[in-house]
Amino acid sequence: MRLRWQFIRSPALPESAQWSRLLGYLRPYRGWMIVAVVAMVIGAALGLVMPLAIGQMVNLITGDQTLPIGRIAVLLGGVAVGQTVAGLIQNYSLTFVGERVVADLRLAAYQHLQRLDLAFFEQRRTGEITSRITNDVTLIQSTVTTNLTTLLQGMIQLIGAIALMIVVSWQLSALALVLVPTLVLIAVFFGRWLRRISTTVQDRLADATSILEETVSGVRVVRSFGREPYEVERFRTAVEATFAAAMRRAWVRALFQPSMSLAVWATIIGMLVVGGYLVSTGELTPGNLVAFLFYAGIVAGSMGAFAGLFGQVQEALGAVARVFELLDQQPAVADAPDAIPLPPVQGRVEFRNVSFAYQRVENGHTAPIVLRNFSLVIEPGEMVALVGPSGAGKSTIVSLIPRFYDVQDGSVLIDGYDVRRVQMQSLRTQIGIVPQETLLFSGSIRDNIRYGRLDADDAEIEAAARMANAHEFICQLPEGYDTPVGERGVRLSGGQRQRIAIARAILKNPRILILDEATSSLDSESERLVQEALERLMVGRTSIIIAHRLSTIRRADRIAVIVAGELMEIGTHRELLTRGGIYARLYELQFRDPAPVLAVG
Numbered sequence: 382m383r384l385r386w387q388f389i390r391s392p393a394l395p396e397s398a399q400w401s402r403l404l405g406y407l408r409p410y411r412g413w414m415i416v417a418v419v420a421m422v423i424g425a426a427l428g429l430v431m432p433l434a435i436g437q438m439v440n441l442i443t444g445d446q447t448l449p450i451g452r453i454a455v456l457l458g459g460v461a462v463g464q465t466v467a468g469l470i471q472n473y474s475l476t477f478v479g480e481r482v483v484a485d486l487r488l489a490a491y492q493h494l495q496r497l498d499l500a501f502f503e504q505r506r507t508g509e510i511t512s513r514i515t516n517d518v519t520l521i522q523s524t525v526t527t528n529l530t531t532l533l534q535g536m537i538q539l540i541g542a543i544a545l546m547i548v549v550s551w552q553l554s555a556l557a558l559v560l561v562p563t564l565v566l567i568a569v570f571f572g573r574w575l576r577r578i579s580t581t582v583q584d585r586l587a588d589a590t591s592i593l594e595e596t597v598s599g600v601r602v603v604r605s606f607g608r609e610p611y612e613v614e615r616f617r618t619a620v621e622a623t624f625a626a627a628m629r630r631a632w633v634r635a636l637f638q639p640s641m642s643l644a645v646w647a648t649i650i651g652m653l654v655v656g657g658y659l660v661s662t663g664e665l666t667p668g669n670l671v672a673f674l675f676y677a678g679i680v681a682g683s684m685g686a687f688a689g690l691f692g693q694v695q696e697a698l699g700a701v702a703r704v705f706e707l708l709d710q711q712p713a714v715a716d717a718p719d720a721i722p723l724p725p726v727q728g729r730v731e732f733r734n735v736s737f738a739y740q741r742v743e744n745g746h747t748a749p750i751v752l753r754n755f756s757l758v759i760e761p762g763e764m765v766a767l768v769g770p771s772g773a774g775k776s777t778i779v780s781l782i783p784r785f786y787d788v789q790d791g792s793v794l795i796d797g798y799d800v801r802r803v804q805m806q807s808l809r810t811q812i813g814i815v816p817q818e819t820l821l822f823s824g825s826i827r828d829n830i831r832y833g834r835l836d837a838d839d840a841e842i843e844a845a846a847r848m849a850n851a852h853e854f855i856c857q858l859p860e861g862y863d864t865p866v867g868e869r870g871v872r873l874s875g876g877q878r879q880r881i882a883i884a885r886a887i888l889k890n891p892r893i894l895i896l897d898e899a900t901s902s903l904d905s906e907s908e909r910l911v912q913e914a915l916e917r918l919m920v921g922r923t924s925i926i927i928a929h930r931l932s933t934i935r936r937a938d939r940i941a942v943i944v945a946g947e948l949m950e951i952g953t954h955r956e957l958l959t960r961g962g963i964y965a966r967l968y969e970l971q972f973r974d975p976a977p978v979l980a981v982g
């Protein structure tokens with residue numbers, strides 16, 4: 382199924398504005414474009430000389446010709462060589478411009494993507510975003526280059542050929558004026574029909590592909606429910622639908638070719654009959670008749686090409702609109718124009734009367750408030766554990782510190798600086814995040830740790846890995862630090878990935894640390910290694926932990942109990958227990974429940 386894009390739509394640009402914007406991308410390469418256009422004009426002009434030369438050759442054979450054969454041969458040879466060279470130059474320069482524009486657009490779109498806020502990514506499917514930067518940009522490539530020049534070339538040839546046809550024989554031209562457009566109309570009719578059916582074939586194929594994708598990535602679900610026969614049946618239905626659509630297309634294609642050749646032959650015969658009559662009356666030389674037929678062919682070819690172009694240009698216009706829409710997407714969270722760099726901080730984090738709701742655009746519903754008048758001050762070097770039921774807003778609270786989202790009310794302050802007043806880069810370099818699930822990028826273990834600080838040398842990486850209790854297991858991998866990880870690399874266990882994340886954070890050396898403790902329990906040895914690494918990491922930093930384990934909570938300087946987006950209690954473990962409130966109840970539950978999880982989330 383194809384979902385519609387859910388971009389926050391800026392008013393769509395009119396087509397002409399999109400064209401001129403697209404042409405803007407050609408501007409840096411106008412030198413190459415000029416070369417291509419000149420080559421194209423020369424090629425088209427030579428193409429128009431060719432029938433004349435062939436006509437002369439025919440006249441020579443039939444004895445109606447005065448030009449010596451040597452001259453004609455040189456002319457024909459020259460035209461052929463000239464056309465080849467012009468074609469070569471045109472192709473190369475056009476490909477160059479096309480590929481450059483694609484590369485520039487892709488880069489611009491990717492750079493823009495990196496500026497967009499997290500909410501943008503959460504509201505869209507990954508495939509849709511990547512498709513804009515890959516498929517849509519590629520579609521544009523042919524428009525900006527080949528299609529534009531084909532149009533230009535076709536026009537030159539069309540006008541030139543019609544003019545020469547009239548010069549050669551006005552009577553035949555009048556006939557052609559009726560016959561050739563009929564031919565083109567037939568081609569256009571079939572072309573449209575074919576395109577419609579082709580779209581259906583593509584849609585059916587996409588249905589089958591999405592079943593394939595879903596069941597490959599969700600193979601565990603399929604197996605665990607024993608749904609293999611069901612999935613095969615689902616796939617079979619989709620494949621058969623594709624087959625049926627493809628056969629309808631085959632039928633139209635099969636009909637297309639003979640009908641077209643019939644129409645072409647009828648046209649040629651018509652012209653030959655009238656032309657033959659004109660030759661017999663001496664009004665036309667045989668060579669001119671041949672030349673005329675060639676020009677008629679060129680006219681038909683150019684008209685057919687225009688018809689084909691129309692569809693392609695429409696398709697490309699859609700792609701252009703989609704790419705520009707992405708480029709025009711404004712980040713909801715961006716540096717203020719007068720943002721200052723955040724100086725190195727001590728690490729005091731303050732939430733001052735914060736109210737927050739996620740802005741969801743697609744349903745038009747008012748987003749529920751997640752945090753209500755939330756205030757909390759965390760002193761430099763302090764370790765605060767956030768606890769509370771699932772969905773209480775713990776992850777939301779920590780995501781406001783690096784300004785992943787902007788608050789609707791109140792403010793988040795770091796060392797007294799409002800996070801909206803400072804440059805995001807300077808803010809985020811001072812914050813380290815160790816998530817529940819660590820994403821490793823494709824590359825080696827070393828590259829993945831270096832992600833914490835790109836200029837770190839090998840010794841620093843190793844030291845960080847040692848502190849994170851990761852050095853030992855890394856050394857046991859087949860290629861040590863150079864072992865590839867990620868999609869096609871080794872698969873690391875949950876505990877190992879966490880220790881890589883900790884090593885990254887150690888290398889980054891941030892003043893403020895955000896930890897989202899993993900909920901899935903590790904085996905006790907792995908747990909001990911992770912805990913030890915975390916403790917080393919937290920020393921001397923402000924740490925905010927979304928805590929799930931009692932051991933972590935006990936160690937915290939203060940525990941903040943969050944329920945439904947509000948701070949219900951705060952204090953040390955002991956204080957909160959003696960208070961006998963929500964925390965005490967949660968703690969009691971903890972003892973009745975053997976799982977070492979306080980906040981289920």
Ligand SMILES: Nc1ncnc2c1ncn2[C@@H]1O[C@H](COP(=O)(O)OP(=O)(O)OP(=O)(O)O)[C@@H](O)[C@H]1O
Pocket residue numbers: 503739751769770771772773774775776777778980981982
């Ligand atoms: N990216 C998001 N977009 C929209 N709503 C969200 C988003 N993330 C969380 N929410 C909603 O905000 C509320 C708070 O979620 P949050 O993840 O902060 O809770 P939590 O206490 O961290 O829960 P858990 O322990 O289960 O992770 C929930 O109702 C959730 O549905």
